[in-house]
Amino acid sequence: MDDKILLDRGNTESLLKNLVIPPRPVLLEQLETLRQAGNINPDRLAQLIGQDLALSAAVLKAANSPLLGAQRAITSVVQAISLLGTQSVMHLVNAMVLRSQFSQPSSPALEAYWDESGACALLVNQLARLVQACPQDSQSFALFRGCGIPLMLLHFPKYSQTLAMTARTRDNQICAIEQALHNTHHAVLGYMLARAWHMPKNFCRAILEQYEADAFEKASSRLGDEALRMIALARAARHVWRTQTDLTADPGWNDVGPAMLAYLQLGDIEFQDWRSTMHDTLLA
Structure with missing residues (x-):
């Protein structure tokens, strides 16, 4: 599947022509x-x-x-x-x-994004000790999976409100809400940035398709094992980060978590024990 078909799904080609993607x-x-x-x-x-x-x-x-x-x-x-x-x-x-590349203008939403992405990368590093065959680029993916968010914040003044809204929604609704309000979504812009910076093709497609509902339910024609593992590891890390003070703060995890943990061959009790350890460490 080529890039044009992937991008057509978001109906964003005309908009992307007017966006400035920072050079590598x-x-x-x-x-x-x-x-x-x-x-x-x-x-x-x-x-x-x-x-x-x-x-x-x-x-x-x-x-x-x-x-x-x-x-x-x-x-x-x-x-x-x-x-x-x-x-x-x-x-x-x-x-x-x-x-x-996005130091100005800064905002509370942007600072919160940097804090989360950095913490999630460190959490992926810790989670890798529990998971076999952890892809080499897993930490980078945890850092770059949301790289379209700074672009959205830069180009859309009201996107911080959208970001607050999607934080309370399920994973499969995030891109649809952003698409409806801004005519694009952060996964598409993240994909474009990653491609412009010459990230590996499978890495880029994982950014674009990280919210696909059926990716872990059946063999994907676009995403291989390495990309799916990166998505699962980053999402599990994000769940730990979001729930460190409130276990109900991640409404999408119940939908996607079981399939991702199964793909990583992590039992629910084993993951919950690890999550509790990470929460104690983060709050220490």
Whole structure:
């Protein structure tokens, strides 16, 4: 299935012509060069990060997150890379570069989105310990799955109201509500941004089709096992984040959660125990 058919489903082609998709930042090109070289050199990665104070601060903040349970304070980027691992740091830098493209104008809704996406990536990292065959790009997907939201906030002044509305709806209603109110939805814009930044094709399609109701009920002709696992891991992490103070705060989970946990081969009790542990850690 080609891109045109995928986008036609949202009837957004005319609108997309008028939207500005930020170009791929130079730092992402440098990171991709490191990735293609094979074994990522931690010193070279630390050198790239050290050129940007905001990136360095973000990496140190992640390394000192209570989710990771570090025994002592992490004070250098090199230490942070050693604790987090080069792949996790690469994912985090990707997220910070994404954030830098939408730093102005900021808003409470945008700040809430950054907080959630960053926390969900760390939660995916923890959830990977319970799940076999966790895709390498799972953390990046958790960070990028909602990357259309900043674009929506930038281009549609009333989108923050829509975002508050969809937070209380089921997953299969989110895109329909956004489509009705704005003539597009964040999954489409996220797909366009990911393609413009040369993300893998399956990664991009997972962003676009993450809300498909039947994706986990039958074999998908578009999404393979890796994409489905990324979607399931990110959605499970988002459920943990949303329910840390209120177990009823995620109305869509009862619809999609059982199928996703089954796909990940996680029992409900096992997942609930892990969720409780993560809640205690997040609230500590």
